Structure formats: C-alpha cells, structure tokens
Amino acid sequence: MTSQPDPHATGRARGPMPFLPPPPLFLLKPLLARIVRKVAAQNPGMFARLGPHAHEHFLIDPVDMPFMLHLRPDPDALDFRAVGRRGAPPPHVARISGTFLNLFTLMDAEQDGDALFFSRDLIVTGDTEAVVCLRNALDDVDEPIAHTVAALFGPPGRLALEALRRAADTARRRTEEAHP
Amino acid sequence: MTATLPVKPELVCPAGTPAALRTAVDAGAENVYCGYQNATNARNFAGLNFTPDEMAQGIRYAHDRGAKVLITLNTFPPAGRVDLWTEMADLSARLGADACIVADIAVADHIRRRHPQMRIHLSVQAAASSPEAIAWYVREFDVKRVVLPRIMTVSEIKGLVDEIPCEVETFIFGNHGLMVEGRCSLTAYVTGQSTNMDGACSPAACVAYDQQEDGRLATRLGGVMIDRFAPHETAGYPTICKGRYLSEARDGGYYAFEEPVSLNAATMLPELIRAGVHAFKIEGRQRSRAYVRKVVAAFREAVDTVMAGDEPKLADLVALTEGQKHTEGALKSKTWR
Amino acid sequence: MQSELTLGPNLFHWPAEDKRDFYYRIADESPVGTVYLGETICSKRTPFFDDTDMIEQVADRLARAGKRVVWSSLSEVVIRRERRLLEAWSRQEGRELEVNNTAALMALSGTPHRIGGLMNVYNEATMDWLARRGATHFALLPELPRHVLAVLAETATRLGVSLEVQVFGRASLALSARCYHARAHGRTKDNCQFVCGEDADGMRLSTMEGQPFLAINGIQTLSHGYLDLMEDMVDMAALGVTHFRAMPQSCDMVAVTRLYDAVLRGEMGAGEGGAKLRALGIEAPFVNGFYRGRAGADWVPRQHEPA
16 A cells, blocks of 8 residues: 655646755755754643654655655654665555645644645545644644744855745746646 | 623634644734643543643643633543542642533532532533523523534524523534534544544544545544545545545535534624524634634634624625635524524 | 333324324233423424324323323424424423423423433532422433433432333434435425435435444434443333333334333343344344443443342
C-alpha cells in the first residue's frame, strides 16, 4: 500500500520552491537539528500534550522532494532528520505525505491546515490518532513553527516565509480551480 | 408601538487548546468554550483540551480582557463514574468559570445544589428542542441558556425565543451535525467508544485512510467503510452520518444522511438577530487556531455591522469555507427535513 | 421481582391492518407480559393506526389476554403538531405512560410514569433523580455495557423501580429531524408519501463495499444486526434487571417471544434457544457487542465462568 498523493493533483507546475533548489541532505542535518531544538526549547508544554505519542516515530513525506523527514518528538530523545528515498524508510507509526507546500502549511499557524489534513492533499497512513495528536500539539505552540524557523535566518528567513505562503496560496487556488 | 432594539448576541467561540483560547479572545469572542482532558466533554480527542492549570490561566486571560469562559461538561457520565464529572464541575467553580455547559441530569443537579451561583447552559447534547423540554430544564435546574439543536428554522427559533424563560444560543458556523446530538450511538456501534459516555464521535484511533490501488481513497471507522473517493474527489473526515452508502432505492452510492458540508449561517445573521437569539455558537474545538482566528474575526465584524444597521460583507464570510461546501442548513427552510 | 418478557413499541410503519393482526396474534399466542403501544418515531404516521379505533381494539384485546398495556410517547418533539400530540398523550387518564422525550416530563413530573428506551439515563444519580419525581420503571439504552448496567440494576433495586433491557431486535442508534427514508427517494419529510411503509424492518444501507450496515426507519437509524442477549438474561436477572424487551420485527414474533420466555423461565437452555432463534430465517446477523463493552455490531461469545 502506498501513500503518495499525486503531486500533479495540487496544480504545482514549476516545483514547490520556484526560487530555490532543494538543499542537499548533508546541509539539512544540522539545520533540522537546530530547528527542532529551538521549537522544543520554546514549547516545553508541547510534549505533555503529545502524551504517549511523544515516543512515536513519524515519517513526513514531502512527495516532491528528494528526501523524507523522520520525526520523534520525544523530549528525552528528540530526533528530526532527513532520510533518503532509497531503501526502506525508518520504522514509523504513521506517515504524513503531501507536497512540500502543503506540509509547510500545516506547520504554519497562520493557515488552517485542517482542510488539507482531511482532504486528498495530505494523506495519512498508519496511526491516525498519533497524527491528530501531533497536529493538535503543534497548533498549541506559542509562536507558529514556521515563524520560529524563519526567525532563525533573520530577514532572509522572513522573506522566504512570505514567499512560501504566497506559493502555498497560489497552489491552493490552482487546485480549487482545477477541482472545484 | 415602539420597536424594541434586538439584544446584541454574544459570540461563543471554540478553543481546543490554550493558544486557540487566546486567539478567540483576541479576535473578539465574548464567550469561549472549552473542556478538560477527559471524557467529561464531547471533544475528548488526543492532544486536545485543557489541564486544570491551563484552564486557570485561560480563564484569567479571558477575564482580563472582558471575555467569559464556558466549560463543556456536555457528556453523560456512565454509572459508577459520576464523580469525575462532579469533580470537574467543582474545579470549574473554584477556577471562576462563567458557566458550565451540561447535558446530563445528574451533572446539572450537582451544579445546582453545590454551586448555586454557577450559570448552567443546557448543551445541545441534551436535545431540548421544544418549549416544554426547555421549560422543564429551566424549572428543574434554573438553566440560564439553551443551545438549540441545528434542526430548527429561523421562524421556529423566533417562536421559541418568545415562549421560553431563558437565553437561546444557536449554531452559526462549523460542522453540520444531522443526527440529534446526544441521541446517537453510531460511533459506538462500530468502535465500542460511545459519543455520549466517552466524548468522541469518530475517534481518530479508530479512523483509517485506505489508499486503494486504483487511486481511490477509502475512509474507514472501526474497519467499516464510511466512504470511498475517486482519485481527485475531496475527502471528508469519516463520521458515519456524512458517509456514502448503497440502498436499493438508489443507483450507486449516495449520502444517505447528509453530504460532507459545513453550516454557514452568515446570510441569516440579520434574521437571527431580529429573532432575538442571545448567542451565536461557532463549532470547532478540534480545528486549528487559524480557523478560530479567521472565523471569529469575520463573525465579530459581521455581528457588529448588523448591529450598526449596515449590511454585512458576506463575501468575506463565504470565503471562510474556502471551496468547501456550505449550507444554511435547517435555518432557512423546513424542506431540509 | 419476577422476571418478565415485554414487547417494545413497534417502530415501523406497517399497514394498519397488519399492525392490528400482529397485536391480535400477540394477545392470543405470545407469552409477553407487557406490550408497549404508540407511535414513537414519526408524528405523520399517527392517523393510520394510533388515531383510529384499531389501537383501542388492540389495547382491549391485549388487556383481555392478561397483558399490561403501556402507552409510549413520541421520541422527537419539535413542531407544533408533535407538541400537541405529546400534550394530548400526557393527559391520558388511568393509563400507564412511557416517556421518550424530556418534553413529557414537564407534564408528568410528580405522577407515576415510565422512562423509555430512547431516554438518556446513563448513571445512578440520574436514575435516582428521576425516580424521586415519579419514574417507576426504566428501559435502558441499547449501548450500555454490562458494568454500567450492573450499577444501574443495583440502583433500581435499591430504589424499588423496575428495570428493562432490550434483548431482541434492531437497536435504535440515532434520531434526526430529517427523514432519511424520504431523502433516499428524493423527497422531503413534508411530501414523503409514507415511503417508509415499504420497509417492514427498515431500509437497508450497505457500505460502498456492499456490507450491510444500518437500517433506516424514517427519522430513525437502526442497526442492521439484531440484538440478541438471550444467553445473558439469567445473568442480567441476577444483577437486578426485571424486564426483558423484544422489539417487534416482521419475523415470527410469537416464535421469538416464546423462545426468549422459555429461556427466561429456565424451561429451555440458552444454547437451544439461540439455535432455534437462528433457524427462524432472520436475514441479518445477531449482535451483542454493546453489552460486552465492544463495538455494538460485534458478536462476542459469552465467556464461561471458570469452574
């Protein structure tokens, strides 16, 4: 059983980030570690909200990127890293697949990801409750995670965030026009 | 004869998390409703709801800004577990909550006897849909406000407002439940989790998305197929009353109860205000705070505009459903039935 | 208290003559001690049977046969017609009344009445509260698991009220203001043309995979599976359940009630009774998951006590 949303169904014609090529894996590693440490430090209450699901392994699959993301939101063994698409993915209880932009929208409390979440733009397989719990925990953070990440990079980060939001909006509008 | 000015309805807004509570208050909610992390409320979902500390902070945040917090104790305690509900009621009184929203007779009776100063709002789960039923709850428990089932037309609501001795709250936006709430065991039939006793309709732990080889997506609850979507068709959350089924009376699958559709009473606001409704409820404690901010802000502006005697900008409100289907539901016409 | 088998209210819109003949046969041949009469689902149906002499003839014949007759109320009361019907119903002098909507409590509080199987009595405190205001008998919701039922049975015994559990027939799962029978036929409730009369046991809904799932009865949604708690009746009686309810279906209800009655009286083993029930040709699975604390649609075999 696969869980690949069709990237073409989202109306994305020119790649998810028209202004940037996807970064190579070795550059992502320290970046992701920094992001997750920062988010965790700012939101200690998030882990309580995750309850037993804090110890679960999640696979986040941006279908239009050359890598996937592995997340274990465990305060004692925090893990967020990119994994290649070759070979078997690491063990996980649930897999969340969608285009990069749609996954980004979920991380951004400026946007309502729920519509995507239970529509065909995001596909969840495995433990649905763990994923819903993760989403609820992420939604309760003080500062939207997209902001936190953007702030790590100063003004260029904030510009990139705005560009991503515009791209996500455009993609959503195109999808709606294609499949009203 | 002088025309009496209608009361200005309070906006009653959902908060599944402390962040959503602050968002709702900041967006102009007069009332925020929320619940604890257990079966005492009807959105008992993983990762949602408030610890006692979070509730205390939430109430302070709301009160500092002139908003009220209504606590949902709107499920039915099963025999042997009533204590959990009464403890949550006692806690709510200690924390200075402004009202408890209750459905069960035992919970209402406990609050009335132990916390006479606490306002009781009658939950939609109590399914009080006639003046007689509502008057009975008012007489027995001094209920101050009733949340009406989403099954009445505006003219029926108007008749009710004139006849009953308490405030009336109606849903104006969000999930469009079709079954009489509080009288539904559909989830329990396929999952063993009772909506009334356990506080969850279609709990996520029993939901599965099943991607089929031909590109179709099946949604299942407790293993039972609730719907199956063509490759590009929008999918809904699998609740039984929004599912697609086969019947001998129809060719092919059809939505036997209701299409996946949201209630949006934006166009009915002026009529509802004229009908004398005291509070407008927005559904969605399980939704994101982005939803809370957008919906609350839009209805805040719409209500203020109507009260000022102007036409609300309905285009903005309709945009909230963003491509989703929406309906005025029962409010507009009884042909809905 | 002596255990008793009852016949619950007929939920379906059968032709009036069929209903009459059905109850005549129950009066003459069924061992049930109590029969509940009255339309509980749809106020539009009452002119066919409830508002005619037929129901009085049926009640007389049942009474003459030694059955206790109880009058059940509507379950959903919203529009003016339903409110008027309920008001008239609550003023029937000298009759035993079973309440299925809280609106009726406004008139009946303080006078003896029964609480019906569509009312939300989930806990001992609610039962106690209602009993203090005149409730003498409680029929429970089908979704209650055994451990909840046990506490309620203990409470009922303490309060001296009788307690009834549905042991046979489709379980009521949901009520609505919308008529799903009319909807299936492209109509609305106002111009339904009584299409619900076409389905004596409700209209089957199957999943998109073709698995039979639910049964529609106007505004009511029922289980496709038939409850069968025959093998648990002795256990329930020991807990304090006094009445056992069979719900009318189109199968041979005289045969059904004879089997349940024989098992209840210990004249037939539950194994034999269950086998004979399954030989009656009922075209639906039997379910007991609610009572077992599982999904209602499940059938869970009884765990035998260790010796």
